[in-house]
Amino acid sequence: MKKSALKVAFRDTLPVLAGYLFLGSGFGILLRQQTAMGAGWAFLMSLCVFAGSGQYLLVSLLASKASLIGTAIATLLVNARHLFYGISLVDTYKGAGKKKPYMIFGLTDETYSLVTQNEPPEGVSRLQYCFLVTLLDQIYWIIGCVLGNLAGRLPIDFTGVEFVLTALFVTMFVDQWIANKNHRPAIIGIGCTTVCLLIFGSELFLIPSMVLIAGLLILSRKTGRRVKDGD
Amino acid sequence: MEIKYVLLTILVAALVTAATRFLPFLIFGSGKKTPDIIVYLGKVLPFAIIGMLVVYCMKDVKFLQYPYGLPELISCVAVALLHIWKRNSLLSIGVGTVLYMLLVQLVF
Numbered sequence: 001m002k003k004s005a006l007k008v009a010f011r012d013t014l015p016v017l018a019g020y021l022f023l024g025s026g027f028g029i030l031l032r033q034q035t036a037m038g039a040g041w042a043f044l045m046s047l048c049v050f051a052g053s054g055q056y057l058l059v060s061l062l063a064s065k066a067s068l069i070g071t072a073i074a075t076l077l078v079n080a081r082h083l084f085y086g087i088s089l090v091d092t093y094k095g096a097g098k099k100k101p102y103m104i105f106g107l108t109d110e111t112y113s114l115v116t117q118n119e120p121p122e123g124v125s126r127l128q129y130c131f132l133v134t135l136l137d138q139i140y141w142i143i144g145c146v147l148g149n150l151a152g153r154l155p156i157d158f159t160g161v162e163f164v165l166t167a168l169f170v171t172m173f174v175d176q177w178i179a180n181k182n183h184r185p186a187i188i189g190i191g192c193t194t195v196c197l198l199i200f201g202s203e204l205f206l207i208p209s210m211v212l213i214a215g216l217l218i219l220s221r222k223t224g225r226r227v228k229d230g231d
Numbered sequence: 232m233e234i235k236y237v238l239l240t241i242l243v244a245a246l247v248t249a250a251t252r253f254l255p256f257l258i259f260g261s262g263k264k265t266p267d268i269i270v271y272l273g274k275v276l277p278f279a280i281i282g283m284l285v286v287y288c289m290k291d292v293k294f295l296q297y298p299y300g301l302p303e304l305i306s307c308v309a310v311a312l313l314h315i316w317k318r319n320s321l322l323s324i325g326v327g328t329v330l331y332m333l334l335v336q337l338v339f
Contacts (some may be wrong), residue, residue: 048245075247086255090274098315107252116277160332166288167327170310171320173281185275189282202290208289213279
């Protein structure tokens with residue numbers, strides 16, 4: 001059973017493998033170029049921080065010798081979207097035991113999307129599947145960060161391969177759109193984020209988007225109920 | 232660069248990042264029964280968040296300058312159409328990514 005869980009998790013994380021190797025090496029290269037820090041540091045950061053945009057930010061913070069408070073605030077702004085992820089998994093991850101802290105620590109955008117959208121096949125334990133997806137994703141990320149830092153530059157032009165993660169989210173969007181009759185959450189997600197990106201710009205739009213999404217989802221639940229009560 | 236400063240900065244980044252991930256579990260996971268509103272949000276949020284992440288991926292695309300986000304838009308539509316047609320994730324993602332790489336490297 002363990003083996004098949006690993007197989008399923010590996011298959012499902014293949015797009016993440018491609019995306020993380022590329023984005024991770026981008027981070028490793030940037031770290032060497034901007035701060036002259038080597039592979040040991042790339043390893044340490046990808047092991048302890050494990051956040052894509054967060055680590056890219058960390059490079060520029062280190063390069064500009066940012067204050068610790070500044071580092072804390074900037075990291076919070078970039079990673080605030082994670083605050084949402086746990087809400088969907090509070091119940092799912094109950095009973096994960098010793099693995100639970102690691103599974104929470106490793107909740108990236110991609111891991112979150114995979115564990116909330118994918119139903120593991122029969123015979124594969126859900127928690128085991130979630131754990132393996134989290135672990136594999138971090139292994140890909142660490143390998144990417146370290147290799148990129150060691151290589152210093154990419155041997156061939158991989159420009160554009162980062163689109164693999166966008167494509168992953170698009171396929172998941174299509175899947176859930178087809179599987180669900182209620183498209184309201186999906187429309188709220190796309191709509192609020194687009195509006196906030198236009199208003200607040202690419203640095204600050206995430207937190208207002210999240211507030212708006214949560215607010216509208218809660219409101220739409222209430223109106224949904226009222227309609228039912230009126231029946 | 233001073234090692235102590237670097238280590239502290241990494242520590243702060245690691246702690247803040249972990250805090251954003253652990254906080255919801257600490258707030259809502261401690262009680263025996265998860266509050267209704269959180270159960271509801273937990274169910275609908277993944278669908279909204281996938282939408283949010285699709286937009287998030289486009290955040291640095293400059294739609295008002297050449298090439299006007301065309302490589303991204305063309306590739307996203309291609310991924311979506313192929314996925315509606317074949318329903319094979321790896322195929323849709325693979326073809327979409329190669330298409331995007333060709334567009335940004337050779338066409339635009």
